[in-house]
Amino acid sequence: MSAATVAVRTEQGNQTWAYALVLAASGVALGVSGAPAPLYGLYQQAWHFSPLTTTFVFAVYAIAALGAVLVSGRISDVVGRKPVLLGAFGIMIAGLVVFLLADNVAMLLLARALHGAAVGATVVAGAAALLDLRPKHGARSGQLSGVAFNVGMAVAILGSALLAQYAPHPMRTPYVAITIVCLIIAAGVLALREPHTARVSGRIRIAKPAVPQEIRGDFWFSALGVMAAWSVLGVLLSLYPSLASAETGIHNLVFGGAVVASTALAGALAQAFATGIPARRAAITGDIGMAIALVLTIPALHTGNWVLVLAAGFTLGATFGLGFGGSLRHLSNVVPQHKRGETMSAYYLLAYSAMALPTVVAGWAATTWGLSTVFPWFVVVVALACLAAAGIGLRKREPAVLD
Structure with missing residues (x-):
């Protein structure tokens, strides 16, 4: 072992909280992304815009996040993880x-674009920092990141709904509370020693999406699964709380927040306890389960x-966690190490596209025919995509794990 490596490990060992801090930063970032979900109904009422506008606001986030995902990995390799994380939290x-200042849709679009860029950068730089801190625990770090994402989203959404319902200034107070949390995390990152000491040189460029020929079947199995899962997530965060409130007659914001929060929490629990299940099997089970759970949301x-609506959301979240977590683990197992960057770029390109495009289409259709009319059709299409992903997976054997 080189003297430099020993020095790095000693330095990191003095900050035993660093790993937990990076996980917390990732969870808070995803919490920020979900916090506006219970408030979209308030914005619609106050500013009289349609479900299509709501989905555009959400899609802007997904597009900005995709752009950040494609460049922030390379940036963090060149300048370090800490500067990227600090910049992300500043944004x-x-x-x-x-x-906080928003009084029109244009400001909502700007805020969501900023958050998309910040969250995308945090997710990528955070994942790299976790590997720097514990290089031999990549699978465990990926699992804990997924749990942190879902827990952060659940807490932020439910907290946002509670503050909007019961605190003064419902369209302002939730953001004040979240800003305080972000400032605390940013202070922790500021105290963090740079975990990435082996810098690389060269131009900062967009990662070129590509898929190695030898894993294309495995890639499409994983990609279809994540596309179906993230298209559900897009509608769940933008339109579903309003639909649940309309169908149950419960217009308390906490109920709409609880519907989404319970789904996110179930996803976290599924990913936390699914480590003993082989990745492909977990993904197939999750894909089939997600198709069934989606169909069950209609009745x-x-x-x-409201109890059945919450139960349906919890079931959907659990199967979402299995499908998404299993798909990501499966792809990580089969992708060659020297092709990881371009393969994961292709993976996230499809994932964020699936989050944005079907959500906008659903918003347009809901504006034209009504959300309660459109939602069953959306469910059927996504359920078929889930089953298609499961079908591809059933035709392949569990791969050997690549180092």
């Missing part, structure tokens, strides 16, 4: 300030029973 706080909504 995140700027977006929260825009939300659950039609009953108007």
Whole structure:
């Protein structure tokens, strides 16, 4: 072992909290991304815009996040993880300030674009920092990141709904609370020693998406699964709380927040306890389960029973966690190390596209025919995509894990 490596490890060992801090930063970032979800109904009422506008606001986030995902990995390799994380949290706080001042849709679009860029950069740089801090625990770090994402989203969404419902200034107070949390995390990052000492040189460029020929079947199995899962996530965060409130007659913001939060929490639990299940099997089970859970949301909504609506959301979240977590683990197992950057770029390109485009289409259709009419059709299409992903997976054997 070289003297430099020993020095790095000694330095990192003095900051035993660094790993937990990076996980917390990732969770808070995803929490920021989900916090506006319970408030979209308030914005619609106050500014009289349509479901299509809501989905455009959400899609802007996904597009900005995709751009950040494609460049921030390379940036963090060149300048370090800490500067990227600090910049991301600076942009995140700027977006929260825009939300605080927002009085029109244009400002919502700007705030969501800022948050998309910040969250995308945090996810990529955070994942790299976790590998720097614990290089031999990549699979465990990926699992804990998924749990942190979902827990952060669940806490932020439910907290945002509670503050909007019961605190003064409902379209302002949630963002003040989240800004304080972000400032605390940013202070921690400022105290963090740079975990990435083996810098690389060269131009900062966009990662070129590509898929190695030898893993194309495995890639499409994973990609279809994540596309189906993230298209559900897009509608869930933008339109579903309003639909659940309309169908149950419960217009308390906490209920809409609880529907989404319970789904995110179930996803976290599924990813936390699924490590013993082989990745391909978990993904196939999740894909099939997600198709079934999606279909079950239709009768659950039609009953108007809030308990059944919450239960359907929890079931959907659990299968989402299995499908998304299993798909990502499966792809990580089969992708050649020297092709990881371009393969993951292709993976996230499809994932964020699936989050943005179907959400906008659903918003347009909901504006034309009504959300309650459109939602069952959306469910059927996404359920078929889930089953297609499962079908591809069933035709292949579990791969050997690549080092």
